[in-house]
Amino acid sequence: MAGMVIVGAGEAGARAAAVLREEGWDGPVTLVGGEVHPPYERPPLSKAALLAEAEPAATTVLDRERAAALGIELVLGIEAAAIDRAARTVFLADGRTLPYSRLLLATGARPRRLTLPGHDRVLYLRRFDDALALRPLLRPGTRLAIIGGGFIGLELAAAGVTRGCAVTLIEALPRILMRGVPAEIAAVIADRHRAAGIDLRTGIGIDRIEPDAVVLADGNRIAADAVIAGIGAVPETALAEAAGLAIDNGIVVDATLATADPTIFAAGDCAACAHPLYAGRRIRLEAWRNAQDQGALAARNMLGRGEAIAAVPWFWSDQYELTLQIAGLADEGRTMVARDLGDGAQLLFHLAADGRLVAASGIGPLGKIAREIRLAEMLIAQRAAPDPGALASPTVRLKTLLAA
Template sequence: MEQPYVIVGASLAGAKAAEALRAEGHGGPVELIGEETELPYERPPLSKGYLQGKTPRAEFDVHPAAWYAEHDVTLRLGTRVTAINPRARTVELADGTRTGFAKLLLTTGASPRRLPVPGGDGPSVLTLRRVGDSERIRSALRPGARIVIVGAGWIGLETAAAARLAGAEVTVLEMAELPLLRVLGREVARVFADLHRQKGVDLRFGVQVAAVEDGGVRLGDGTLVPADAVVVGVGISPNTALAEAAGLTVDNGVRTDEHLRTSHPDVFAAGDVANAFHPLFGRPIRVEHWANALNQPATAARSMLGRDAVYDRVPYFFTDQYDLGMEYTGYVEPDGYDRVVFRGDVEGREFIAFWLSGGRVLAGMNVNVWDVTDPIRELVRSGRQVDADRLADPDVPLAELAG
């Protein structure tokens, strides 16, 4: 009997991998195993349209329910994998049963970090990762409700926007001096601070949470911030326990090569859990964004089928907050740049920001400016030095700079 290709993690990445295996002509059995009971879905709406009550649930399923049977994909929902054995090529489930595999793909994603303080896991403390999480937060976003958000990252700020649009009173607590500081740097982070202040959010920077109490959040200086609900958005940790127990190389995620192959030749990883070697940057990177979960599975599927496939796409992500829409293309480590160049109207929030090092564009972020992702991507990929004055000039086409 032919052993199946098994995908552990019925996520966007897992479902797209099953789709890619069929698109690449694989005719053997495919099993997609997931702990959630929901059909595989995309996560961005959970902090955007679905949280705001604008996007219907069915709109962000990866495939309709019938697709899996139509494509002969065995979908096993509500099923927890407890162990994998690469040497024996088996996967063990919570009910004690085992299934063999010819190739295995890990798309186990990540989990929200918790607050390591007294009361940090109390009933009023909410995190955002799954559909049910979004629904619980949405039910708390009522006019006049006091919502405290711990963490001024993407999840925290998108939740703050949804809460303000619902009429809630919002306080954001952040240890750093600005929101998104590690991602955007001081120059661009100010744009998001100004945006949320103008929308009525109480931003408190340089603060530390000491405890979550019945009345709210207690800060390190003793201040109590009143709260009806507390939303924690302090990052996510890759779900590597299965890989680590199986003896795979784990380092800030499951380490893979550029083909998304792990340290075992028949086991692969994709999505949030994968710390994959990226040829463009010359080192492993782990990207916690939708585009990776969407695009990596095609490379993983081809690699599983023994074809020459390399994942070298330039990282991309986006956000929507109030009337600000943004796309970010590229990759910059904190303090990994020496200059930021702006093109357009920063005060009016219609601009492009470029992060440079040695005259080379590492990343670009377009804010309320559209149809420029392709030339920004080419600027990043080219690695060529650019003239900063021409880069800042809206009359110079980006395509011309990208060559």
């Protein structure tokens, strides 16, 4: 019997499989993953997995026992090789075939890789096994070079310096966190990393990587016992593209996460979704909560619900004792309003030309910003256009703006 097949056993795929059962689907559900590990969370890989004193275990989100209890077949350690859309069949690398009535592609993303001379010496972090390989390098005295000033690079740098490494972080762009993070917040994070002892180099490229050094474009050499790159991710779209599905920085899906083939959906890091909150702008998000939200939405729509995505994009990163949270898309804003929350915490509100709140960025202790960002997220979802003066004033509670 043809059932529901999910290719990609990460956060989005596992969530979709569970929601299919929660929503009453009693037919076959098969979850296919290329890793041997049951589905696990990726955010701890750059944090707890590197910092734990004891050998870490993956933070599993759907273990074999729960999968069996839900009647979900886990096919792990096997890649999906091809899709026959006419026959509604997925071919696995070991020769097996899986017929489907609906197919979800939750194939995720892979690290973007360097191609400069010496690139074969560079390490990356994406999978649990990568974290296990990196852990022994993070020890006192190791000279660690991190290439890339995005979330992963910065979290790796923080883990390295916490474990006693001498860390240099190199970013070719003029500042860290150029993608999606306001300069004001990026500056706070950069200062915190420098205060921790990290040598932060921005606005400089790399010429080559030698056995014991990274050679910069200006000829300077950064001594390094290990080099780790975190320069972004590339969506895993080869399977979809070979099946004739449209690709545009991800698998092209509409607001319901359906591809042009109504029997095939995509969710998570690999999906480029037309988002109604932003006038149908096609967005691909590499974020933990997005994978959960889209996995659940895809499952419901595989069952014919036809729901459009409504979740506000949300990002989060821990940097030492600081938490960064962003709701919405800051680059949609035309004006910015700041709110001082005290104790070094601040919020930045991003308003569109028509005054609508399209994003909010927060930095500071988790307890100071989490609730405020959540309320801002609700305002964004409401398409609210709050008074800028009220947004700026710490004495005006965001909850009152929400009620208005």
